[in-house]
Amino acid sequence: MLHLIEIEKEKRRRNREKIKSTSERARSFRSCPLEYFEKRLGIKPETIDWGMIKEYKRHRWDGSINPFMELLNAVAAGNWAGIESATGTGKTFMGALLVFWFLECFENALVVTTAPKQEQLSLHIWKEIGRMFHLFGLGELTKLKLRITGADDERMAVGFVAGINADEESSTRAQGFHAENMLIILEETPGIPLPLMNALQNTCTAPNNIIVAFGNPDSCLDNLHQFCLQPKVEHIRISAYDHPNVVLNNPSFIPGAASIEGIKRIEARFGKNHPLALSRTRGISPGQQAHSLIRLEWIKAALEKFRLACTEGEKIIEENISGIYAVGVDAANSEEGDKAAIALGRGEYLLSAVDFQCPDSNRLGKEDVYAAIIKYHIAPDNVGVDGIGVGAGNVNALKEMGINPVNIKGSAAQSLFEGEVEFYNLRSQIWWQMREDLRNGIIALPNDEKLFADLIAPKWFIKNGRIAVEGKEEIKKRLGCSPNKGDAAVYWNWVRRKRKQPALVSAEIL
Helix, strand or coil: CCCHHHHHHHHHHEEEEEEHHHHHHHHHCCHHHHHHHHHHHCCHHHHHHHHHHHEEEECCCCCCCCCCHHHHHHHHHEEEEEECCCCCCCCHHHHHHHHHHHHHHHHCCCEEECCCCCCHHHHHHHHHHHHHHHCCCCCCEECCEECCCCCCCCEEEEEECCCCCHHHHHHHHHCCCCCEEEEEECHHHHHHHHHHHHHHHHCCCCCCEEEEEEEECCCCCCHHHHCCCCCCEEEEEEEEHCCHHHHHCCCCCCCCCCCCHHHHHHHHHHHCCCCHHHHHHHHHCCCCCCCCCHHHHHHHHHHHHHCCEEEECCCCCCHHCCCCCHHHHHHHEEEECCEEEEEEEEEEEEEEEECEECCCCCHHHHHHHHHHHHCCCHHHHHHHEECCCCCHHHHHHHHHCCCEEEEECCCCCCCCCCCCEEECCCHHHHHHHHHHHHHHCCEEECCHHHHHHHHCCCCCEEEEEEECCCCHHHHHHHHHCCCHHHHHHHHHHHHCCCCCEEEEHHHHHH
């Protein structure tokens, strides 16, 4: 027994000596992480510093110039960084490298990595940490924890599950992370709840407390993009078009990373200018264009109004809202093409907008829509259905069930209202009404990024002296898909109450 104790003491003594010697050497790498990666971990520097590759001398950068070097320069200077990235660019690998660098180069260091789900932690950055741990060779690696213990120096990296909806307990736990030298790495940042992100930022009080946020951007409203816009954050965008595999046309340069074929597959699936394609191939956060009908700030205000009537988990409290129920339906009749969408709301509050494949428009009316009508006692005047094309089957099916819905024919002339405002067709008028209700803060919207992307998609213009809103086919051609949820929500807003006044045009844009 004594012999075993002595062996364990000797093992710890040697470990402390090893940590001491490597730490003294590692201090020189604090300001040059790339040199640490190369000399300590054996990483080829050109896989990170893409500017070292001769073919880049004539390369025209699509995203940030030499993005990983921009990141390393930021963290070496103690600055925060937000990285909006295409898929397959190596951001997870870089995150694992930063964990090793920070732990070894700084005394009493704490590294916290977080992601919305545990499997995202286990399968991404911690998988890379496990794969390269033999190169690092210090401390003890267990599940989501790397611990290095010296004489008067303890260093640790931990994986912290953010959760999809951060509760008070998880935010409180996040506030408990404190260290003189601390690095926080956020993976899949768009999915990390805002309360938890705020808690992690608030816990960074020392000069060498650094946050690095990675992710594929979903929209200008997501938490990653909003983090990138903060004044003290280095905003970096990594495009797959800048990756060595693409520039060199050699998918084997960094195996498993971005490639020309991968880019083509994404663009063929969604369309080159579709928001998802821009996000996944170029790291561009889908945002608003100059002639967008609906502005992001109006959507943010509508979301905030919705949240004020909700619990912390964004579940609506029925006592906080009133009014009649209404439903808007964007019909479809395809197993693989455009999806159908149903938007349900009460009073000024849109409660949900769901889309799904719908191979039978008639069944959509007889089952899904009729079930909502019966459940919420919705009057026919408050049921708005796109009755053009495949939507006609939906309208007819409802009539067979004794429901005569509002048949919204977008190509028809605008409704006859008193006033001087003229619209090119009914679709333009209905979408404009949604615009005005959002602009004036009348309606509330649930947290649904796809819905938000749909609502900011249409453009508006003047045609023959009348206000016209971009048609569904034009949007589909431009973006690669129809704004199904957006259309359903617009129909809901149109039928949720009777309108006696024209949809007024704000003078600021005319």
